[in-house]
Amino acid sequence: MPSGKSGNGGGGGKGTPMTPSAASGIQSSQAKSGGDMSSGGFAARAQGAGARNENTGYQSYGHTQGQGKK
Incomplete structure (x- = not known):
């Protein structure tokens, strides 16, 4: 029976966000x-x-992606 949680990707953005x-x-x-x-x-x-x-300044593994607001 599915737990209602999605794996990587899918499910409305839950999981690991895409990087360039x-x-x-x-x-x-x-x-x-x-x-x-x-x-x-x-x-x-x-x-x-x-x-x-x-x-949007997503942070992956301690590295900031993009500039973001200061």
Whole structure:
């Protein structure tokens, strides 16, 4: 029976947030495998999520992504 908790990704943003570096790897993998490279595809959504997280100052493993407000 599901516990109601989601794993990595999915479930409304619970899990590990996307970084620009991870989005780049996804795009590269999708392109090499002939995956969907359209503006609505997974690689494009990953890139958008990475950019949003960077612009909001998401902190990953002690490193600040983006500038944030001071």
